[in-house]
Amino acid sequence: MFNMLLADFNTEVLPIIRFVIIGIIFLCAVVLIISTLLQSSADENGATALTGQDSYYSQNKGESRDGKLRKTTIITGIIIAVATVLYFVTWLIMV
Secondary structure, eight states, X not given: OHHHHHHHIIIIIHHHHHHHHHHHHHHHHXXXXXXXXXXXXXXXXXXXXXXXXXXXXXXTGGGSHHHHHHHHHHHHHHHHHHHHHHHHHHHHHHO
């Protein structure tokens, strides 16, 4: 009985889960590419290394546009990594 339920789960549910995981990876990859391209490439930390003082902008960098884009990049990268691991775990279960 248990083997029959497990076989049904492997043949009916796991392919759907894998399809959803691939969709999540694809959407997060698109968001990751866009958020990376929208970030500014200039690094303003050189001025702070010389003066030793943080400007108002550098103190509130996490609330700025670049800060939000950086957080989005990190979060989507983590989601992609976790989803990829889940995808291969479901692949190992199916085998």
